[in-house]
Amino acid sequence: MRIDAHQHFWVYSPHEYGWIDESMGILRRDFLPGDLKPELDCAGFEGCVAVQARQTVEETKWLLKLAAESSFILGVVGWVDLRSPFLRSELQILAQDSKLVGVRHIVQSEPDDQFLLRPDFLRGVSVLEEFDLVYDILIYTKHLPVAAQFVQRFPRQRFVLDHLAKPPIKDGTLSRWSQGIRDLAAFPNVFCKLSGLVTEAHWQNWKPEDLVPYVDVALECFGPDRLMIGSDWPVCTVAAPYSRVVEAVKLCLGPLTDEEGEKVLGANAQQFYKL
Numbered sequence: 001m002r003i004d005a006h007q008h009f010w011v012y013s014p015h016e017y018g019w020i021d022e023s024m025g026i027l028r029r030d031f032l033p034g035d036l037k038p039e040l041d042c043a044g045f046e047g048c049v050a051v052q053a054r055q056t057v058e059e060t061k062w063l064l065k066l067a068a069e070s071s072f073i074l075g076v077v078g079w080v081d082l083r084s085p086f087l088r089s090e091l092q093i094l095a096q097d098s099k100l101v102g103v104r105h106i107v108q109s110e111p112d113d114q115f116l117l118r119p120d121f122l123r124g125v126s127v128l129e130e131f132d133l134v135y136d137i138l139i140y141t142k143h144l145p146v147a148a149q150f151v152q153r154f155p156r157q158r159f160v161l162d163h164l165a166k167p168p169i170k171d172g173t174l175s176r177w178s179q180g181i182r183d184l185a186a187f188p189n190v191f192c193k194l195s196g197l198v199t200e201a202h203w204q205n206w207k208p209e210d211l212v213p214y215v216d217v218a219l220e221c222f223g224p225d226r227l228m229i230g231s232d233w234p235v236c237t238v239a240a241p242y243s244r245v246v247e248a249v250k251l252c253l254g255p256l257t258d259e260e261g262e263k264v265l266g267a268n269a270q271q272f273y274k275l
């Protein structure tokens, strides 16, 4: 089964999506399941994983409602306040819905670069295993060393790194980022999404070849058993239409056998998120 392991839905409002600035004007509208379905069909994906974009429990419930209405939404990575003393009771309610497969916090936007290591956050993450939920790691390259210290504390928790920690594709540099990826990938319970890469490239004139060195590092460090393709639609559309984004990542998978390629295109996501 082929799966887009990372996309978003929203009903746009300038207040709630303040990060969508002038340069991302194309994102200032609603993006709903009916908009995504034709793109998935066209690219040969049978299903997707919807990921939170706002930090509210209301959004998590809304995404679960969309998933209940649309069978192709196979799972939801939602948000709950992992720092809350009421986390367990919150999860006892939310996790009754089997389509809740994971949790994410927008750590990249936290002013504290050590946010992942805060005691209240760590306490929250330690609860996820008991609810069989994964944790999606959304960070920048600068956070990679902290992320390695973070995952080290939870050897049985399933983690996935979103967007390869946003590599410096526009600059074409590799060394600092690739070392961070290598160190994080050393933990076997950490998977990685080949998603969001075009957003880190030059939006107007990127080429699929620009992504190759970065996907090569991911292939070398995580291997074909721990990588999963994701579009990051609709955010990716700032740089290219859905189909072109997916084609570019597929091109980067050239070195893999057909069987390995199928793992990255869906089987790994299915297994990791238990879809």
Ligand SMILES: [Zn+2]
Residues within 6 Å of the ligand: 006, 007, 008, 051, 196, 232, 235
């Ligand atoms: Zn995203």
